Amino acid sequence: MIDDQVAKHNAKVLACAQALGGANPAIVVSLGGIVGQVLAEDKGLATLPVSLMQLGLALGTLPAAVVMRRLGRRAGYVTGALVGVAAGLVAAAGIARGSFLLFCLGTLTAGFYTSYVQSYRFAAIDSASPGFKARAISWVMAGGLAAGVIGPQTVIWTRELIRDAMFAGSFLAQAALALLSITVVSRLRPAPISETGPRSGGRPLTEIVRQPRFVVAVAAGLVSYGLMSFVMTAAPVAMVGCGHPVGMAALGIQWHVLAMYGPSFFTGRVIEIYGKERVTATGLALIAAAAAIGLSGLSLAHFWIALVFLGIGWNLSFIGATALVTECYRPEERAKVQAANDFLVFGSVAIASFSSGRILSLNGWELVNWLVFPPVVLVFGLIVWQSRRWLPAHA
Secondary structure, rough: OOHHHHHHHHHHHHHHHHHHOHHHHHHHHHHHHHHHHHHHOOHHOHHHHHHHHHHHHHHHHHHHHHHHHHHHHHHHHHHHHHHHHHHHHHHHHHHOOOOOHHHHHHHHHHHHHHHHHHHHHHHHHOOHHHHHHHHHHHHHHOOOOHHHHHHHHHHHHOOOOOOOOOOOOHHHHHHHHHHHHHHHHHOOOOOHHHHHHHOOOOOOOHHHHHHHHHHHHHHHHHHHHHHHHHHHHHHHHHHOOOOOOOHHHHHHHHHHHHHHHOOHHHHHHHHHHOOOHHHHHHHHHHHHHHHHHHHOOHHHHHHHHHHHHHHHHHHHHHHHHHHHHHOOOHHHHHHHHHHHHHHHHHHHHHHHHHHHHHHHHHHHHHHHHHHHHHHHHHHHHHHHHHHHOOOOOOO
């Protein structure tokens, strides 16, 4: 019988790790485009550092899965945290030397670290009973609420720490947070299911990914995270371009990250009451509402409110999509299916982030928001189709 006491302990540990590790992308998103504008000769490449973080996240999902499969969750997450330390140090060195290339290498490495952090939500359900899975995911995601404060506040407190290298101190602090997370992930307990479950690989991955329910779950996760990244990457640069101070742009990202993770305290319960499909669809509707707000004005309030709606919408749709994915595989299949899901989702995030900077530079903030609506409508339709068919998961 699955012991939820182990799952609850690990969910709490991973929530704390999320608070520290989640600050990593918040720092890169807050400063990547701004530092990029200073260091890059081609200003159209200003958001490239943020995009490279997303690329590193996508490329790192499969290697991270291999590391954790061979070493276990605890040792794997320690390895990931060490990668995070290296990322902060390299990015800080890039700023100190005025090297855009070195700074980009640091943010790419930060993406590799984030690929470990993003898998915390799956690690939380390794030993969870079916009834506790949605809540376990929510508990871990709730740790991002603290990250929403830690990341942007770290930027504000440390951006002038090194006078001759503005913002280098923020990336040194990023490395310190990753180092601190090692003491947290070291408290993880082995999941009983990982030791007693079947050791075979289960069904072929091609068979699993052809399930209609898996297709809808991945599409929802892909669009919700991709659009969130697409808009979020452009927002700080757009705010500064509209004359708003850097500090206000960082605070806007802080409110966005708080909105991303704050609802996690009750998202699991909401899913239990209303169902995964309805909650996911509601989240997508809120993402579309964020784009509508972004189109309605360029004041600081418009940016901040749009970012808050974007964050809440992402929380509902992404946690809902993640919960849908967990219904599509057997215990012995989880590693490869989780890795495949994250590779697809974060691959789309990388593409969205790369596109965001160029579209913002060439076409402006307005087009960034208009492009949100078509994918939302498409996935909303897929969810309605899936709900009507009500196909059970083949797991």
